Amino acid sequence: MLKKLIIILALTFIAGLIEGFILFFKKSPIFFKETGEVKSIGLQEFKEILKENPFIIDARGKGKYTNGHLPGAVPYSEDLQIPEEKKVVIYNDEDSYDLSLELADSLKKKGYKVYIFFDGWRIWNNENN
Amino acid sequence: MKIIEYLSLLILGAVFLFSAIGKILDPELFFQDVLAYEIFPRTIAIAGVLFIPWLEFFCAIGLFIPYFRKESALIISCLNIFFIIIISIALIKGVKSSCGCFGAFSEEISFTAILRDVLFLALSLFVYLRS
Numbered sequence: 515m516l517k518k519l520i521i522i523l524a525l526t527f528i529a530g531l532i533e534g535f536i537l538f539f540k541k542s543p544i545f546f547k548e549t550g551e552v553k554s555i556g557l558q559e560f561k562e563i564l565k566e567n568p569f570i571i572d573a574r575g576k577g578k579y580t581n582g583h584l585p586g587a588v589p590y591s592e593d594l595q596i597p598e599e600k601k602v603v604i605y606n607d608e609d610s611y612d613l614s615l616e617l618a619d620s621l622k623k624k625g626y627k628v629y630i631f632f633d634g635w636r637i638w639n640n641e642n643n
Numbered sequence: 644m645k646i647i648e649y650l651s652l653l654i655l656g657a658v659f660l661f662s663a664i665g666k667i668l669d670p671e672l673f674f675q676d677v678l679a680y681e682i683f684p685r686t687i688a689i690a691g692v693l694f695i696p697w698l699e700f701f702c703a704i705g706l707f708i709p710y711f712r713k714e715s716a717l718i719i720s721c722l723n724i725f726f727i728i729i730i731s732i733a734l735i736k737g738v739k740s741s742c743g744c745f746g747a748f749s750e751e752i753s754f755t756a757i758l759r760d761v762l763f764l765a766l767s768l769f770v771y772l773r774s
């Protein structure tokens with residue numbers, strides 16, 4: 515019995531390890547909580563911050579924004595006017611990962627309190643459908 | 644009795660395969676669900692996200708292979724006990740979030756989820772004892 519248990523656990527371990535490597539090299543938010551000085555948030559934290567009426571930026575591009583976006587979000591553009599007192603939440607997807615990090619860094623340097631909600635629209639959408 | 648055993652196998656195998664694939668295909672969502680329980684530190688949550696779905700996957704397959712049936716049923720029983728405990732803790736803490744049981748198809752943490760896991764526990768113990 516022990517032998518069979520070990521076989522099942524070993525298979526699990528190998529598969530999990532391979533998945534872990536793949537996610538790590540894909541820079542999955544599972545492994546990268548802190549992105550420099552910018553804090554990564556999950557759905558629960560986003561809901562909390564939402565109560566404070568933050569400035570939400572959709573980094574995915576206008577096409578995807580038009581198809582659906584987080585409540586109160588605005589699509590990313592270079593001439594965004596962000597009120598200084600507001601917290602900023604940026605959400606992205608796989609294609610806009612680098613852009614969102616650059617944007618977060620530049621806003622952080624300007625003194626904003628910035629949060630990144632990785633893959634925010636998909637996670638929000640899954641929760642609310 | 645044999646019919647009940649086959650039916651239990653079929654239900655357990657299908658449910659755990661469905662549950663595993665949902666989590667494997669969307670690890671980020673499962674990770675958010677695990678964190679939302681507010682029970683596990685981040686490192687434990689990462690380990691859970693990487694290994695629990697695969698454990699479910701191999702055990703679900705194992706149920707259909709007579710050689711591995713007993714062990715798979717035993718592991719699934721342990722998993723169900725674990726799920727019942729953490730969902731109960733989350734309920735007591737008043738956590739309102741997806742239970743993460745079936746990836747994107749998960750329902751909210753509730754007493755129903757506990758009852759469902761108790762049913763799966765009974766089925767898996769039945770399969771274990773009959774194998």
